[in-house]
Amino acid sequence: xxxxxxxxxxxxxxxxxxxxxxxxxxxxxxxxxxxxxxxxxxxxxxxxxxxxxxxxxxxxxxxxxxxxxxxxxxxxxxxxxxxxxxxxxxxxxxxxxxxxxxxxxxxxxxxxxxxxxxxxxxxxxxxxxxxxxxxxxxxxxxxxxxxxxxxxxxxxxxxxxxxxxxxxxxxxxxxxxxxxxxxxxxxxxxxxxxxxxxxxxxxxxxxxxxxxxxxxxxxxxxxxxxxxxxxxxxxxxxxxxxxxxxxxxxxxxxxxxxxxxxxxxxxxxxxxxxxxxxxxxxxxxxxxxxxxxxxxxxxxxxxxxxxxxxxxxxxxxxxxxxxxxxxxxxxxxxxxxxxxxxxxxxxxxxxxxxxxxxxxxxxxxxxxxxxxxxxxxxxxxx
Numbered sequence: 084x085x086x087x088x089x090x091x092x093x094x095x096x097x098x099x100x101x102x103x104x105x106x107x108x109x110x111x112x113x114x115x116x117x118x119x120x121x122x123x124x125x126x127x128x129x130x131x132x133x134x135x136x137x138x139x140x141x142x143x144x145x146x147x148x149x150x151x152x153x154x155x156x157x158x159x160x161x162x163x164x165x166x167x168x169x170x171x172x173x174x175x176x177x178x179x180x181x182x183x184x185x186x187x188x189x190x191x192x193x194x195x196x197x198x199x200x201x202x203x204x205x206x207x208x209x210x211x212x213x214x215x216x217x218x219x220x221x222x223x224x225x226x227x228x229x230x231x232x233x234x235x236x237x238x239x240x241x242x243x244x245x246x247x248x249x250x251x252x253x254x255x256x257x258x259x260x261x262x263x264x265x266x267x268x269x270x271x272x273x274x275x276x277x278x279x280x281x282x283x284x285x286x287x288x289x290x291x292x293x294x295x296x297x298x299x300x301x302x303x304x305x306x307x308x309x310x311x312x313x314x315x316x317x318x319x320x321x322x323x324x325x326x327x328x329x330x331x332x333x334x335x336x337x338x339x340x341x342x343x344x345x346x347x348x349x350x351x352x353x354x355x356x357x358x359x360x361x362x363x364x365x366x367x368x369x370x371x372x373x374x375x376x377x378x379x380x381x382x383x384x385x386x387x388x389x390x391x392x393x394x395x396x397x398x399x400x401x402x403x404x405x406x407x408x409x410x411x412x413x414x415x416x417x418x419x420x421x422x423x424x425x426x427x428x429x430x431x432x433x434x435x436x437x438x439x440x441x442x443x444x445x446x447x448x449x450x451x452x453x454x455x456x457x458x459x460x461x462x463x464x465x
Contacts, residue, residue: 088112088119089194093202095125097133097166099366100382104201106173107285115458123176124222129211158359165362184222191228199223201236201263201285207246217249224253233460236263236282247274259460265409282453284385291390294367301364309338312373314383322347325424330354377427381406395427396420414442
């Protein structure tokens with residue numbers, strides 16, 4: 084009888100990266116022969132942040148930002164429904180849903196092994212945890228169980244050493260720890276005294292074929308044969324300043340730009356196609372079908388390189404951008420990094436942007452190493 088594995092992560096955030104990394108972790112473990120479930124833990128803070136079109140409890144700034152998205156209200160409702168449909172169809176959730184940390188005590192012995200991760204589940208500044216006290220992180224630190232504990236590719240993002248001190252003791256009680264970023268692996272290893280390998284984000288553990296299969300049910304709108312995809316996580320104020328540049332890209336390449344900006348509204352015109360209705364499957368198909376992707380997103384970058392779509396990754400070179408930079412450096416793809424949307428125009432105009440397929444062999448090697456680590460940590464018996 085195969086071992087039962089329970090995963091806890093940000094699986095129900097209406098965020099492409101969160102839902103797709105949860106699916107990837109589930110499938111990667113399942114493909115190793117384990118009986119795997121995702122613990123349907125949806126903290127109130129997550130429901131408040133993602134479950135409402137207008138966030139009245141997060142202060143005036145988020146509320147004003149949401150009001151600026153009113154023109155896209157109907158598409159945002161479709162988007163929310165598509166996320167829930169994907170979660171229902173593709174994630175193997177526990178029968179019971181949990182909202183409060185104490186409720187998890189009842190499943191303390193349900194699984195042989197508990198897996199925490201990936202994503203920013205140990206980042207105090209993540210959307211789910213930023214307004215909570217440190218105890219809100221306990222479910223993801225698996226403090227409710229004494230069973231075998233593994234954290235795979237978890238990310239503290241840019242948390243300081245001082246902030247990490249708040250979670251060092253729970254981390255020490257993990258049997259295996261791995262981190263998504265190289266600097267995080269070094270930092271956590273130093274603080275815990277444990278070996279912490281740098282592993283791939285779980286979305287890179289699945290092949291292009293795996294992702295295209297899971298996205299077959301996409302209800303994607305009719306798009307031109309050729310288009311550029313611009314995917315940004317910035318808000319309306321920042322994105323609005325880039326509209327002229329986006330139009331110039333469309334004109335210079337003679338193709339429209341599909342604009343996917345979950346937190347910004349951009350009116351569509353003859354050059355720009357703005358759509359807020361995309362769910363996880365539609366997101367995958369959009370990246371796969373694009374002739375070029377320009378993105379400031381971590382997972383937008385990862386899916387572009389995994390699906391083999393030409394891409395430029397916008398990076399400030401600091402903060403959360405270093406997550407993308409480190410992955411691209413490991414795959415010898417740093418030449419795909421640009422400092423801004425304007426820089427991408429310059430790079431395209433110089434004609435020195437090419438489809439670099441040489442990273443495939445290296446990606447396969449890193450994928451095998453990460454899968455091997457995951458397999459060995461799950462099977463290891465002390």
